[in-house]
Amino acid sequence: MTAVRYVFALVLVLLPLGIGAVIYTPDDLRLVEFSREVDPQEAAIRVNAPREAEVSVLLRSTVRGVEVTADYVIDVFRRDPLIDAVRTGVVDGKAVACSIAGAPETGVFSPPTVEFGRDDLRAKVLVSGTLTLSDTDGYIERPSSYHSGQVWERTLRVRTEGVSVVELHSDEGPALMGPDRIEFTGPINRYIYVSVESGSTQWTGWSLSQGPALWHIAMGVPWLLVLFLGYRSRHRVRGPLRAGAIAYVFSIPPLGAMLLWIPSTAGVILSGIFMVAPVLTLIWCRAVRGVEPLGRQVQWLAFGALVLAVGTAAALLPAGSALTLIGGGAAAGASLAAAAWIAGRRSWAAIAALIGVTLVCGAPLVDFLVEQSALPYGGFALLTLGLLAAPVAIGLAAAIGARRKALGYTIAVVVSAVLFLPAAALVVDAVDTVVRDYPRRVTLAFATDAAAILVAALVTLLIVLIIRLSTDAHAYADPIIRMAMFVIVVIAVIPNSVSTLGQVLALLSLTFTLIWLVPANRADRAARLAAIGRRTHVRLVRLEIWQRLVDQVARETHRTGIARAAAGEVPLSTLYGTWSASVQPARAGINLHEAALGSGGGFSPRANLLAGVGAAAALALPIMAYEASLIFFSPGTDLSGQSTLELLGDGRSVLRWVVYGALFGLFYPALRGDRPIAKASALLVALLVPELLAIVLTPAASAEQIAFAVAIRAGQITVLCIGLGLFWEWRLSRSAGLRWGQLRDFRKAGALVTPVTTLVVAAATTVVTALAGAAVAAILQGPAGISGVGEPIGASTPR
Numbered sequence: 157m158t159a160v161r162y163v164f165a166l167v168l169v170l171l172p173l174g175i176g177a178v179i180y181t182p183d184d185l186r187l188v189e190f191s192r193e194v195d196p197q198e199a200a201i202r203v204n205a206p207r208e209a210e211v212s213v214l215l216r217s218t219v220r221g222v223e224v225t226a227d228y229v230i231d232v233f234r235r236d237p238l239i240d241a242v243r244t245g246v247v248d249g250k251a252v253a254c255s256i257a258g259a260p261e262t263g264v265f266s267p268p269t270v271e272f273g274r275d276d277l278r279a280k281v282l283v284s285g286t287l288t289l290s291d292t293d294g295y296i297e298r299p300s301s302y303h304s305g306q307v308w309e310r311t312l313r314v315r316t317e318g319v320s321v322v323e324l325h326s327d328e329g330p331a332l333m334g335p336d337r338i339e340f341t342g343p344i345n346r347y348i349y350v351s352v353e354s355g356s357t358q359w360t361g362w363s364l365s366q367g368p369a370l371w372h373i374a375m376g377v378p379w380l381l382v383l384f385l386g387y388r389s390r391h392r393v394r395g396p397l398r399a400g401a402i403a404y405v406f407s408i409p410p411l412g413a414m415l416l417w418i419p420s421t422a423g424v425i426l427s428g429i430f431m432v433a434p435v436l437t438l439i440w441c442r443a444v445r446g447v448e449p450l451g452r453q454v455q456w457l458a459f460g461a462l463v464l465a466v467g468t469a470a471a472l473l474p475a476g477s478a479l480t481l482i483g484g485g486a487a488a489g490a491s492l493a494a495a496a497w498i499a500g501r502r503s504w505a506a507i508a509a510l511i512g513v514t515l516v517c518g519a520p521l522v523d524f525l526v527e528q529s530a531l532p533y534g535g536f537a538l539l540t541l542g543l544l545a546a547p548v549a550i551g552l553a554a555a556i557g558a559r560r561k562a563l564g565y566t567i568a569v570v571v572s573a574v575l576f577l578p579a580a581a582l583v584v585d586a587v588d589t590v591v592r593d594y595p596r597r598v599t600l601a602f603a604t605d606a607a608a609i610l611v612a613a614l615v616t617l618l619i620v621l622i623i624r625l626s627t628d629a630h631a632y633a634d635p636i637i638r639m640a641m642f643v644i645v646v647i648a649v650i651p652n653s654v655s656t657l658g659q660v661l662a663l664l665s666l667t668f669t670l671i672w673l674v675p676a677n678r679a680d681r682a683a684r685l686a687a688i689g690r691r692t693h694v695r696l697v698r699l700e701i702w703q704r705l706v707d708q709v710a711r712e713t714h715r716t717g718i719a720r721a722a723a724g725e726v727p728l729s730t731l732y733g734t735w736s737a738s739v740q741p742a743r744a745g746i747n748l749h750e751a752a753l754g755s756g757g758g759f760s761p762r763a764n765l766l767a768g769v770g771a772a773a774a775l776a777l778p779i780m781a782y783e784a785s786l787i788f789f790s791p792g793t794d795l796s797g798q799s800t801l802e803l804l805g806d807g808r809s810v811l812r813w814v815v816y817g818a819l820f821g822l823f824y825p826a827l828r829g830d831r832p833i834a835k836a837s838a839l840l841v842a843l844l845v846p847e848l849l850a851i852v853l854t855p856a857a858s859a860e861q862i863a864f865a866v867a868i869r870a871g872q873i874t875v876l877c878i879g880l881g882l883f884w885e886w887r888l889s890r891s892a893g894l895r896w897g898q899l900r901d902f903r904k905a906g907a908l909v910t911p912v913t914t915l916v917v918a919a920a921t922t923v924v925t926a927l928a929g930a931a932v933a934a935i936l937q938g939p940a941g942i943s944g945v946g947e948p949i950g951a952s953t954p955r
Contacts, residue, residue, distance in 0.1 A: 201247065201255045207232050209257045209310035213287070213296050215352055217318030222352060224287040224296065228257045229280050230307065234272070239279055242268045249283045256307060258299040258344035263287040289352075292319075297340075297348040307344065314338040316352065323351035371654040374663055375607045378614065378643045381667060385639035393621060394636060608801055615647055622822070626762035629686035632679050632826055642670050645819055648812040649846065652805040658853025666846035673842040674823050682826035688751065690758030690891065697892035700752035701899065750830035757891040761822055767887065768821020768880065769814050775879040776813035779872050783810045813876060816843060820880050832888065836881025843873050 210229040215222060230252060232238055238256075241247040249265035259265070265285035272279045288294060297312060314321070316336045324330070326348045330338050340348065382401040386394055618640040625631040632638075649666055651659055688696070713731070720726045756764055773780070787806045820827070820839055829835035851865050889899040 201238070201251060207236070207238075207256065207307040209307040211257060211259075211297075211310060211312045213312065213314045215314065215316045215319055215321070215350075217354055222289050222292055222319055224289055224294070226253075226259065226263070226285050226287055226296070228253050228259065228283040228285070230256060230283075231278060231280055234277055234279055236279070238281060239270055242270055242281055249285065252281055253283045253285055254299065257283075257310065258297045258307075259285060260287060260295040260298040262295070292353065293349070293351045295347060295349050297345055299344055299346070309342065310340075310344055312338075312340040312348070314350070319352040319354055321350050322353050325349040370657065370660055372607060374650050374654045374660055375611060377650075377663055377667065378611060378647050381639060381643050381646060382614075385642060386636045389634050389636035389639070391634055391636045393617075397617075608805060611647055612801070612804065615644060618644055622765070623762065626765055626822060627760055629756065629761060630683050631761060632682040632686060632823075635676065635679065638674060638676070638679070638823070638826075641819055641822055642667070642674075645670060645812075645815050648808055648815040651809060656854060659850050661853060662846040662850035665849055669842035669845050670819075673828060673838055674826050675828070678826045682823070685751065685755040685825035686761055688755040688758065693752075693755060693758040693888075694892045696748065696752040696755070697888065697894065697899070700748055701894075703748055747830065753831040753885070753888055754825060754829070754835070756825055757888045759891070764824055765818050765822040768817040768819070768824075770817075771880055771883045772814050772817020772820070772876060775817075775876050775883075776872075780810050780813055816876060817880060820877075820884075824884065832881040832884040833878070836877045836884070839880070840874060840877035843877065844870060847873055 208231045210231070212227045214225050216225070217223075230238070238247065238252075242252070247268065249268045250261070250263075252268045253259035253263065253265045254261050263285045265283055267283075269282045270279055271282060287296060296314060314337065320336060321338060324338065326340075326345050330340050338350075379401040382397050386397065622637060622640050622644075625634075625637045646663065646666060649663060654660065717726065717731045721728055721731050759767070784807065787810065816839070820836070824835060827835040828838040847869055848866050851862060851869060854862065885899060886896045889896045
């Protein structure tokens, strides 16, 4: 019977590994055959193989006008079907340049040639061409369609002789930019359109709005909030969050400076810090804190590193593949855990699941890193391979050392040392990585992906923290919930591509307006207001309505009492009694208005948060729908090649409207003001400043365009904020068992001004949403084609 159990367990172990081996077999090991129904040229182009391109474009002034020449170098593996297709004449130069490297179809191209490397592992396909300009304007990159065989990465360098670039249109900003040179790195753009003028313009050096420095500075703002806003918290999460924030923030100044002058070198350093950080953390636990690697803290650390590694692998793949990986990894882990349980070793079940998830989910990333290890920057790839397997080694050591601590610790040290030996390759690669241009763009991409993944992990942790803390009204007394919500709001507002200094200033202004909107000294007051129960809320709202009636009597008495007393109609004693009964003495602290209409309404903070999210989603639905259509469904957009991380980054700004509603709902008792409309007005002021500042400080638009975009965005924010205030007023009245009309007298013109105005603005905004979205997008994201406002030199920057 024991043998049967072990055989069955072995089958369960081999099943997920066999499936993973079949699914994730590298493409260059599979047999490529051309179908009879598929054009051989298209088949060679569409092969999903790792290809990289180096494109050099020269804009030169001649007696016949501006001449544009381009050289395309496609770097491929030796087994790529494109090699045989070029040698046999199946693929011509135009197909290579246009369909693979993104050249405009209007160019004239030479026949392609093939050169093999010294190691015979890689080859280069070479094509030269002449591009067409209309007088002084034209495309230098405009792929006809997004074939799956396009290059994964390309570097486009544009130089000028006798002319200067005065205007640039592109959907992604350049890495380097000046009047005589432009450089793009990363995926192929949908279009790059330039305008040039004869003569030379004096180069004034790099500006702060160039290179990826601004994006990294913006991504550091949430960590600054973690560091400074939560320092008084007593929550157990405060320590780890502040430790991570300190490590991140202290790397910003030197990295920002190097990104300003030598972007690629700083990218190398940042990616190195991200990859080595887990190793340093383990050393810190052992040497500084005296924590044994076999302890529970490091087991959780290993599990966290594993989750981050798996999340990274999933985030860097297309969304559909990521879902497949998560499901396959979970199934593999469950199979291995079941195998361990059947074999009778229940203590090994968790470790088996850990190994299964790492092997299966990490397979695509491992496949990619193995291919990258043969390239000049292979040290980084090998180091990442070690990081993927390190959690397994630590977790395995923890399980083995349950009874034999010395043996478990020895195994952990030996395995970890072997896994991290590839880090020595960094020394060999250092000179080549920093000096040569070829590997720079990859290490810089590692840096930006690392920063984005860390922020995504931070947001996930903070969302869970807020949901757990928001069940109790006393959560407002601890500043950590305030810090967590502020960080989520700031991250939602960060653009996916920071191109101007104005965007960073707008982001910084948002942090100050949030601090003003939710003052720290209102924490205890908010806790008392949020603790008001449903029955107390009913009594307070009824008292508020009665007090309004009393106030009306007092005003009427003051208005008519003097004339009636002078005429002898009313004795002064009667007038005094009526007046004194209507006067309420001034009280310090929470007044009746705030207690009735500024409290949680008998709901928990979590219920108010969800209500704010739902109301904001309904109010901003037209705006969000159009913004999402611009990002994900505009003509020429291809989502199949985008990673999950890129899709989340693109959709982050769309969700900021919902995050604003969550902020209003969660912190309603703590917001400035004593009633819904007053609190909504405070939110309006806090949001108008950063939202409009980002538009006003855009240097590439005319005054008329900026004024129009400012008016539209102000209307959108007004609809959201005042709509939230009116919804909250209705919600508080319903919670008290009253009609909304009993709380707001709709028979009076003054009470109707705000609702009617809001409805009119909402209707107008809904009708002109397409026009409004196009106007604001034209200001903040640049034109969608050649018609529009061009960006001056230095005004556009990638992440």
